[in-house]
Amino acid sequence: MLQPTDAADAAEASPSAPPSAAIRPTKWGVIWLLTLTLFSALTVGGLLSPLQEAVKAELHLTDLDIGLLAGGATAIPIALLSLPIAWLVDHSTRTRLLIILASFWAIGTIGTAFAPNFAGLFAARLIAGIGAGTALPVLISLLADVCMPDRRGRSMLLVSIGAWAGAAAAFAIGGSLFGYLTSHPGAGLLGMTPWREVHLLVGVGAALAVLPLFLIKEPPRYEVEQTSVSLRLAMDAFWRRRKFLGPLLAGQLTGGMAEGAAAIWMGSLLIRQYGQAPGSFGGWVGAVILGSGIIGSIIGGFAADAAGKLKMRGAILLPAAIATALTIPAGAFSIMPTVTGFAWTLFALLVGGTIVNLVSSAAIAVLIPNEDRAVTLAGMKIAGTMVGAGVAPPLVVWLSTFSTGKWGLGEAVAIMGVVTGAMSLAGFWIAMRNAPQQVARDPNAKMIPAEA
Structure with a gap:
């Protein structure tokens, strides 16, 4: 059984000690600031997309x-730095x-505005990627310690909406500013070309x-099993939980492949199969992405908190399993006979994916000890980036070689989406059966006070 730390004993004895894990209030002000921060990170991360031409x-x-x-400029920092930064998250001052x-x-982002060539642009994107690509474990770790375990799903709801809003804002802010600056030469800060001015303005906003x-x-750390854990010990702890984390990772990765394929091939599908032009589908696709993110976040947040109260092993993952099962048919969005059918099935797929991602993050925040959460999230992010960028695109291209005609690409995306959806459901079911007990419900869970 876990024993309280000396720090926790001293905290209990001191009238000025931090509140215990059983009664600490939710710090919504901090959660709003974390939401704003993630919004900034996602806006910066996607800003190049509408301006790249x-x-x-x-x-x-x-x-x-x-x-x-x-x-590459965003994947490299994630692959190389996610685990070291995640270890720092669990063992240093997170704020x-x-x-x-x-x-x-x-x-x-500001440096991007002044890049003279490809090398300079790549370097600036790398610097931005170091921050934007590795910040999520910091945010989740802080969020977990400013609210009670039974409210983490709802807290992550707000942060998740902030993330989707940031992704949408990259297109809305970037595109709108670019259009305005193009039609009003000299209206920017330094008389740069429009795409440079957009990066400069957004970069200054991100700095503010x-x-x-x-x-x-810095909040106290709750639900801690060990203190002063090395990265090697953290990885050992990851390995000990492999029967839970392995299927959970498999469920996330396989389910995410359908969403990744949608993000990569959506424009090509609409142009090749439905005769759409970018100007005709840009608005409604953006609305689908934002709307599905908001609705999926609301459902996932409340469902995670409600499921966590059920008397069954791994209950907090039940909404992820249900969402996966219900959206397996939506993996065939790419072969719908009409644009309307394409839009609605894509919407269903993205709502399910949002629920799955939020519930999975909430499960890690509740079932994994404080000192291992960030490393766990970082490991899953690295794997997700490698699969999303390295496996899904060539797999779709390979599958499309077995079909002919304008629907070949859509059929390949549909096959992958439905098959990986079924694999994802199996992964979540196995993860539920192997889930550990909720650390936060252990009456002897440790608490480490914040630094003075």
């Missing part, structure tokens, strides 16, 4: 160059680390958004 023309880039800027990471993505983070005080 202008960037390509000015710097004489190739499609391969654009692919490296959009994918200070979040300020540093947020500063990175603001500096990288760092300032409120100085108001967040």
Whole structure:
């Protein structure tokens, strides 16, 4: 059985000690600031997408160059730095680390505005990716310690909506600013070309958004099993939980492949199969993405909290399993006979994916000890990035070689979506059966006070 730490004993004895895990209130002010921070990170991360054709023309880039800027420059920091940063999250001052990471993505975005060539642009995107690509474990770790376990799903609901709003804002803000600056030459700060001005303005906004983070005080750490854990011991702990984390990871990765395929091939499908033009589908696709993110976040947040109260093993993952089962048919969105059918099945797929992602994160925040949460999230993010960027695209291309005609790509996406959906359901079911007890409900769970 876990024993309280000396720090926790002292905290109980001191009238000025931090509140115990049983009675601590939810700090909604902190949660709103974390939401704003994630909104900033996702806006910066997606800002290049609506502007990349202008960037390509000015710097004489190739499609391969654009692919490296959009994918490689963000994937490299995630692959190399996620685990070390996650270990720092679990064993250092998280508020200070979040300020540093947020500063990175603001500096990288501003630097993008001044990049003279591909090398400079790639370097600036790398700097932005160091912050934006590795900040999620910091945010989840802080969020878990400013609210009770039975409210983490609802707290993550707000943060999840912030993430989807940021992804949508990258297109809305980037596209709108670019259009305005294009039609009003000289209206920007330094008389740059429009895409550079957009990055400069958004980068300055991201820098200003760092300032409120100085108001967040480092919260005490609750539900801790061990202190002073090395990265090796953290990985050992990950391995000990492999019967739970392995199926959970498999469920997330296979389910996410359908969403990844939608993100990559959506435009090509609409153009090739339905004769749509970018100007005709940009608005409604954006509405589908934002709407599904908001609705999925609301359902997932409340469902995670409600399921966590059920008297069954791994109950908190039940909403993820149900959402996966219900949206398996939506994996065939790419072969719907009409654009309307395509839109509604895509909406269903993305709602299910949002529920699954939020519930999975909530499960980690509740079932994994504090000192291992960030490393666990980082490991899953690395795997997700590698599968999403390295496996799903060539798999779809390979499957499409077995079909002919304009529907070949859509049939390949549909096959992968439905098959991986069934595999995802199996993964979540096995993870539920092997889920550990909720650390937060252990009456002897430790608490480490915040630094003075």
